[in-house]
Amino acid sequence: MIRFDNVTKVYPRSTRPALSDVNVNVERGEFVFVVGPSGSGKSTLLRLALREEKATSGSVLVAGHDLSTLSARKVPRFRRGIGAVFQDFRLLPGKTVDQNVAFALQVIGKPASAIRQLVPETLEMVGLEGKGKRLPHQLSGGEQQRVAIARAVVNKPQILLCDEPTGNLDPKISLDIVHLLDRINRAGTTVVMATHDADTVNDMRRRVVQLDDGVVVRDEENATYLAPEGDK
Amino acid sequence: MKVGFVAGEVWSGLRRNLSMALSVILVTMVSMFLLGMGLLAQRQADTMKGYWYDRIQVSIYLCTENSLQANCQGRAATEAQQESIENQLKAMPEVKQVFHESEAEAFERFKEQFRNSPITGNVQPGDIPQSFRVQLADPTKFAVVTSQFERAPGVASVQDQEKVLKRFFQIINWITAFSVFLAGLMVICATLLMATTIRQAAFIRRREIGIMRLVGASNWTIRMPFIIEMLVVAMLGVGLAVGMLWLGLRLIFNLGFNRVVLDKALIGANDVWALTPWLFGGVILIAVLTSLFTLRRYLRV
Numbered sequence: 001m002i003r004f005d006n007v008t009k010v011y012p013r014s015t016r017p018a019l020s021d022v023n024v025n026v027e028r029g030e031f032v033f034v035v036g037p038s039g040s041g042k043s044t045l046l047r048l049a050l051r052e053e054k055a056t057s058g059s060v061l062v063a064g065h066d067l068s069t070l071s072a073r074k075v076p077r078f079r080r081g082i083g084a085v086f087q088d089f090r091l092l093p094g095k096t097v098d099q100n101v102a103f104a105l106q107v108i109g110k111p112a113s114a115i116r117q118l119v120p121e122t123l124e125m126v127g128l129e130g131k132g133k134r135l136p137h138q139l140s141g142g143e144q145q146r147v148a149i150a151r152a153v154v155n156k157p158q159i160l161l162c163d164e165p166t167g168n169l170d171p172k173i174s175l176d177i178v179h180l181l182d183r184i185n186r187a188g189t190t191v192v193m194a195t196h197d198a199d200t201v202n203d204m205r206r207r208v209v210q211l212d213d214g215v216v217v218r219d220e221e222n223a224t225y226l227a228p229e230g231d232k
Numbered sequence: 233m234k235v236g237f238v239a240g241e242v243w244s245g246l247r248r249n250l251s252m253a254l255s256v257i258l259v260t261m262v263s264m265f266l267l268g269m270g271l272l273a274q275r276q277a278d279t280m281k282g283y284w285y286d287r288i289q290v291s292i293y294l295c296t297e298n299s300l301q302a303n304c305q306g307r308a309a310t311e312a313q314q315e316s317i318e319n320q321l322k323a324m325p326e327v328k329q330v331f332h333e334s335e336a337e338a339f340e341r342f343k344e345q346f347r348n349s350p351i352t353g354n355v356q357p358g359d360i361p362q363s364f365r366v367q368l369a370d371p372t373k374f375a376v377v378t379s380q381f382e383r384a385p386g387v388a389s390v391q392d393q394e395k396v397l398k399r400f401f402q403i404i405n406w407i408t409a410f411s412v413f414l415a416g417l418m419v420i421c422a423t424l425l426m427a428t429t430i431r432q433a434a435f436i437r438r439r440e441i442g443i444m445r446l447v448g449a450s451n452w453t454i455r456m457p458f459i460i461e462m463l464v465v466a467m468l469g470v471g472l473a474v475g476m477l478w479l480g481l482r483l484i485f486n487l488g489f490n491r492v493v494l495d496k497a498l499i500g501a502n503d504v505w506a507l508t509p510w511l512f513g514g515v516i517l518i519a520v521l522t523s524l525f526t527l528r529r530y531l532r533v
């Protein structure tokens with residue numbers, strides 16, 4: 001489903017590679033944690049998979065697309081099959097929960113009837129039934145992240161990429177969010193989650209890909225993670 | 233993309249950026265008004281030029297009973313006087329062609345040329361004198377005709393229209409050049425202002441744009457609200473400019489200008505309507521191109 005072959009990424013105006021010679025293969029339906037200290041390249045890995053950045057060398061294959069040759073014109077269609085969630089939620093503050101989730105469908109031209117059905121259905125799935133009319137600032141952080149997750153999965157993507165989705169949440173809420181992601185994963189969506197929150201990784205015991213300075217230093221099933229000193 | 237959704241985005245975009253939208257409307261309006269004014273002035277000049285330059289350089293007006301000129305002595309020109317003048321004119325080597333215009337013809341022509349003006353109603357046949365229209369082989373030889381006929385019996389006045397015309401057309405040419413020049417500057421202003429407005433609108437909506445790109449909205453979907461917004465404000469500006477041109481034409485030409493007794497045809501509302509599609513077309517083109525150009529940066533994947 002996601003396959004990195006000898007991928008190196010060097011950002012412009014930077015000499016040190018953010019990722020160097022990374023080989024990772026994520027199968028359909030897997031749940032993978034990407035861990036590592038700050039600056040180790042987790043976000044870069046996800047940005048490459050979302051085609052927000054292009055690899056400097058090596059090949060990135062996602063959902064059957066070779067991203068090194070995918071033309072800019074085809075990127076929007078490619079992204080419709082991928083959901084993405086971020087640490088900062090990225091909700092539209094002026095739109096209600098319903099409107100935020102519907103927005104993702106409206107801008108890709110989904111018919112209104114489908115939107116009317118999918119939005120409440122998805123909000124219920126993430127545990128936000130009855131909160132559709134609220135504005136983001138009227139929700140807790142955990143609830144806001146659920147809205148973001150609803151928006152990411154409302155178009156039923158094959159892959160869900162999460163970049164530190166629990167980074168702004170306290171431990172108890174973080175676990176709830178990860179359990180929600182786990183549920184989404186069990187329904188068939190491939191989930192890749194970047195984090196440096198050891199508790200959630202250890203709670204889930206799923207596959208862990210550990211990066212350090214842009215290099216994959218560990219790739220284990222049913223693994224745990226011991227956050228290094230000085231890195232929460 | 234649903235129409236209602238796009239309309240909502242456009243509306244909220246305009247509301248969030250109201251002062252910029254207003255300034256685009258105003259600047260577009262002023263630039264299109266100036267451009268329209270220049271083009272109308274030129275049209276006015278062309279309308280007159282065609283008529284005048286083709287036919288006459290010198291007019292010899294004959295006396296009527298009401299003529300005030302001393303030379304007429306309060307009497308209308310006799311047929312013999314008229315004939316004598318005509319024969320003399322035809323004998324002159326400087327004269328290329330002579331037309332005689334009777335009082336009835338003069339009245340008809342006057343009515344036709346001032347069709348857009350309210351004063352025609354007060355003019356009766358006979359108010360406009362009969363005349364000889366003399367076309368010279370060399371229009372600069374005007375003095376020969378003047379000196380020979382100024383004091384001739386039955387002649388009320390000799391007018392060298394070319395001189396008047398020349399100055400008049402020169403003024404019109406200056407008005408045209410000046411307003412087109414100003415219009416050019418204003419169009420540049422309008423374009424830059426549109427670009428700034430779009431950039432600001434895109435900045436205000438950078439979250440929306442980010443999310444649209446994230447969830448895979450097509451570039452046209454992302455651009456569309458901006459382009460429509462620009463079109464709405466730009467077209468409002470042109471609409472106001474056209475309205476002002478129409479009003480201006482009515483006020484200046486129909487109430488003031490035609491009191492100046494000049495032998496001329498006037499432009500009317502039709503000329504404004506003829507200009508309108510071009511003004512709209514030009515502004516639409518500018519708005520769309522500016523939007524596309526300015527948004528490139530936000531659409532780079």
Ligand SMILES: Nc1ncnc2c1ncn2[C@@H]1O[C@H](COP(=O)(O)OP(=O)(O)OP(=O)(O)O)[C@@H](O)[C@H]1O
Pocket residue numbers: 011012014017018036037038039040041042043044045196
């Ligand atoms: N746009 C960029 N331009 C230049 N260098 C960048 C850019 N983004 C990231 N980097 C560099 O690439 C390296 C990896 O960054 P990345 O954001 O992938 O790390 P991360 O593992 O996500 O860190 P964190 O846990 O703090 O989010 C870092 O050294 C960073 O400074």
Ligand SMILES: [Mg+2]
Pocket residue numbers: 042043044163
């Ligand atoms: Mg990161």
